[in-house]
Amino acid sequence: MAPRKGIDSPVTRSRDRVLPGGPGPGPGPGPNARIAKPARSKFKPKRPPGRPFKMPARSGSSQSQSQSRSASSSQPSAAPSAALTPAPRALSMLEALPVEVLEQIFLYSLNLNLPRASPVIAAAVSREQIYSLLIILAFWDDPPTHRRSDAMNRILTPLDYVPLTLDQRGQLQEAVLRCRWCTMARVREQIPTIMILTIHRQWINMGITMEPAQQAALDRFMQRQDDTIRTFHGQGPPLTRAAQLCQHPEMLRLSRIPGPHDYELHITPMVLVELRARTMKSIVAWPALSLIKFPDHLLRGRRTGFTPDDVMYLEMLRMCSNNYTHIDSPLIPSTTTTVNRTALHEGVGKAIRTQNYNALLSLLKIDEYIFRFNAVNQARPVFYTIPSDHFLTVTRVGRDKPHLNAAFMEALIRASAESIPPNAPEILEWTLENVRLTQRHPSSYNDINGKLAHWLSNFVLRLPEQLDYTSEFPQGQLFTCGQLDPLDLEACRFIEEVLEPWRGPPPNYMPESQFRTEDWWVEKSGLSKK
DSSP states (O other): OOOOOSTTSHHHHHHTSOOTTOSSSSOOOOTTOOOOOOOOOTTSOOOOSSOOOOOOOOOHHHHHHHHHHHHHHTSOTHHHHHHHSOOOOOOOTTTTSOHHHHHHHHHHHOOTTGGGGOHHHHHHHOSHHHHHHHHHHHHOOOOTTOOOOHHHHHHHTTOOOOOOOHHHHHHHHHHHHHSTTOOHHHHHHHHHHHHHHHHIIIIITTTOBOOHHHHHHHHHHHTTSOOSOOEEEEEESOOHHHHHHHOOHHHHHHHHSOSOEEEEEEEETTTEEEEEETTSSEEEEEESSOOOBOOHHHHHOBTTBOOHHHHHHHHHHHHHTTOSOOTTOOSOOOBOOBOOHHHHHHHHHHHHHTTOHHHHHHHHHHHHHHHHSBGGGTTOOOOOOOOTHHHHHHHHSOTTSHHHHHHHHHHHHHHHGGGSOTTOHHHHHHHHHHHHHHHHSOOHHHHHHHHHHHHHHHHHHHHHHHHHHHHHOGGGOSEETTEEOTTSHHHHHHIIIIITTTOOOOOOOSSOOSSOGGGSSSEETTEEOO
């Protein structure tokens, strides 16, 4: 290797040497002599030969960036990622608590915004058992004066249960229904648990005794092994609490008579728990789901309309909260559930525009039942109407499918025929179009459309008289809960002019539902039937 040229290199030393004829005692330098350069300081480095390359001026930031790039290029490849990784965040005192303690705090506070405060807390309380307990608390109507039993303690573990007031349960129910995890399947799976808790509370904890065979049948029912026996008999003391709830004079008298008394427990799986006395009608009843208010977001539907699961969710809430006329029950139809009618009829309009017939029927049933049988009305007859714009929407949408279009019109008529706009040219045009359809293409299906259109054109002329009568006697409306009164003159016209000879008088359509309540009580191999 060639020696490095520097201050102390041999080449440098040879250049510093005095050549012949240099300064000395002899004469001055000759003509061919070179004058030796003075010795260079050993502290000052020698500039390399050649013209230096002139770099363009750059800002300080770009120089610092280039320096950082050059520095990073000299580092190993793993160094940049390690340098960019943020330091782990220290847990707060709340987050550092054990998971069991965080669960207790969450269940005690019932603040559903708490998991949004921290991913650590969200991970700790996001478990199926927590979801189940929140659903039970939100939908179980439990009077705050009762005490817990050992069986109820096992069901509600790890919750330190305290009954909620009506306002507290209403707020919790509204918050739970807004959560994404509160799906139809999760609510459906907890309905039997809520009913079993009600049976414990209102039958077993009341001290009612049963025959061994009856007790065994009730045990199988509560273990969800067999639901063929749904009526159970027992004896017990006066049920003062039940008497206070129903405020029936005869029941109040019975509650003061020393026992034992004979009682019956009637259970409709997934729907209702009834406590009856053999000498009276039903004393008091508890729906499977104590629904305080139908959720607005389900009533309005999605931006694109209603999915089949949305409709099934609405039907499950309607049926399991007993918001329909239960044929076998002697209870007078009544409900404490409320509904936002503005949101509901927004959903009705969306169901018509998206041609979702099942969603339309479900919404109309919810609206009519709650309007007619609200507990405030005390079962007195009321005049039920719907926005007349729905009829006009039907005339504008779905005309390419005349049979489905006629089904939408008939569904609205069955809900409230008195709400038809009397002087709307769209209604007249719709009737003429369907009558001409029958004339151009005669068939049994087209004949149904033509008969409905012909009746509608005549009914619009009689509508002012019908409104005068029903405003004074609301029970005289053409349809009530989708059912015709065969003794009413206008109902007879509808049967003769529209339904005969292929269809009979329509019955009460409130108990009709896509959600089959009888499919979800008995468990198969430890799992609910799917």
